[in-house]
Amino acid sequence: MMRISSVTMFEQGMSSMNRQQSEFMQVGQQIASGRKVVNPSDDPQAASRAVGVSQSLAVTEQYADARVSARNSLSQEESVLDSVSDAISSAKTLIVQAGNDTLSDADRESVSSELKGIYETLIGQANSTDGNGRYLFGGYQESDPPYVSSDGEVRYVGDDQVKEQQIDASRKMPSGDSGDAVFNSVPNGAGYVARADDGNIGDVTFKGPNRVDATADGYGEAYDVEFYEDGGEMRVEVLDEAGDPMELNETGDTSLAYSSLENGDVPLSFAGLEMTFKGDAPGDGDSFHVAPAEEGNTNLFRSMEDAIAALENENQTPADDAALRNTLSSVSRELDNSLDNVLTVRASVGARINELDVVDAVGDNRTLSYENNMSELVDLDYAEAISEYSLAQVGLQASQKAFADINSLSLFDQI
Template sequence: MRISSVTIFEQSVSSMNRQQSDFLKVSQQIASGRRVVNPSDDPQAASRAVGVDQARAVTQQHADSRVTARNSLAQTESVLNSVSDAVTSAKTLLVQASSDTLSDADRQSVASELRGVYETLIGQANATDGNGRHLFGGYQDSTEPFVKQDGKVEYVGDNNAREQRIDASRLMKVSDNGQAIFQSVPSGAGHVATAGDGNTGNVTFKGPQIVDQESVEPNRAYEITFDDSTDPMTYTVKDLDTGASVANGDYESNGDDPVRVQFQGLALELEGEPSTGDSIAVNPADQGNTSIFATIENALGVLENPTENAADKAALRNTLSTSMRELDNSLDNVLTTRASVGARLNELDVVDSVGGNRMLNYEQTLSDLVDLDYAEAIGEYSLRQVGLQASQKAFADMKGMSLFQFL
């Protein structure tokens, strides 16, 4: 069987092209560091690599989301720290103003300092993050959530909290609305006593204190009223929910020892002389004033006005006593929110650790699927290089195999 010269040349060229293609493929793998450069190199590995790469991208997106969430929570925690310091300063000023040794001028000086704390709190409540969004406005974060209207601070945000997905199965709150922080009290805050607006006597109170926890009904509101038509004067404690009287007795004040009024596990200590019709309300903390700003506004209202008689002094003491109790509850609420923010920051650290391990697993899986074994590739490179050189040498020798050279 004779083989034509054309066939010999075609086979030689085809062999050289094949060897060169294999050599270039190995060269490309070494240059890119990847075993699977094209899907055709290993279709199954390429398909799995696409899925792993997508999962890795989603995990990276969640990691970026956690960075944003951490920044927002860290700013919130910093602001709440400043708020707690301001509330503590306000409480200290009210304790100072409660001293009977202060004159009206002294109390106005305290009021001036307290107003500075008040303005600071408003500024903190309207704090923004690095993007200009207000931290405590809920979804309405483009405008200030707290505004002054007729001398009082009002909340104009909503009661929502912005959330962010930090992992495939975890949606985390990255902010708290201002109503929950500045206009709420923690559950179980107890009761707060408040003197009636129309009181004309000079009765003052301390408390209420809990004397029997099992007897306390946390959601009940009470009112203490006085009647001087009898001798001695009497008091009546009425349950405002049922209208029933839960306690009554004689009000006999000797000026030295306070009159102790005890009812439903609670007790108040009363001093001074009430008038008929005077009242003291004892409400659950969450049913009365829960706004930090309203509390300070009430305190400023009595501190900035002179006390002209015993009734004014009693109103001063009662308002400051109520304000201090309300500030305690507000501070507890701020600290509770701050603790919640700290817990979320800790959770971010845990989720970061889990996400980091997941990313390492994805990287390892992706490497196993498509990355190149350099030792094996270099051996293959040398082999393909020798094969290409042999093919070229064979072709060169084949060209010389002709009878015409012997003529």
């Protein structure tokens, strides 16, 4: 029969009791922390995977913060663009009103004053800031006003590049638009705009140009419509960009008698365009420049400045009246193009906000997936843990009782 020494029994009892106490404390730590992996040694594989999931979750949260920032910027821009479109519409209404034949110089001066108010409002909107004092339409130059006034003209001094936000792993989104894209541009397909030469001396006014055939030869190029006297007859010709006269009818004529246009009843046709001219006495050398909208004046503020200046001039002669009406006609079309451009940019802003909503939904689902994975890896099942806690407690108490009973045994008890 093998004899077991008292030292061996003591050591075995202590070892069993320490093991039970360690298991009991470990379960207690899990319950207290709510995590089944308190230390990496508890489950090295789960701890390693949890680190990767945690990093992915942190990156996803950073993208979510970027989307919040982008949405705030775009929402502010959309609000400003809404005000800008209202201001341009009001200016267009005043331009139409200013063309009324019954208005006097004083009446036009009053219209000019209203236009000045809208003009100043537009400058203020172009220099709008966000809640942190950063200019919305300055691009990367967000600390200084993008539009400055000098010598009676408003100029853009901001950056053509716009800030972008990394809203997802594979998507960078512009969080704004440059002032150049909003206030100094026209939309694609804006058509043509005509402007009368400042030196015109006749009373001829124009309407158009209107597009008839965008597939015609020469459509998309710039032209000059010029009036000249030949043998006592006033004639009209159209010069291309090289200065060469265009053929204006099927017989190959490069000039027409002004009278053949029948004072606005017969259009002048060239390069897929039509223009009508009215007036009793065109001046020798009078000209009108016709160009695609993107090649002409695209500056909203210059259009407003031209209209204000024209309305403030005294209207004393037929030539003065023609100059006013031609300017208002050009400005009216330029304002239409500017309004279309602002609405196009605003639609782009709305599309980006909608995209943010979609990416937010995807990001929320991704976050939920990461959180579920993290929970499966490290979170504690309380029902199971409490059961283990009770068993560990019973085991510890049993080992303590056994240790005490064994250590109290003595041969003297048997005497």
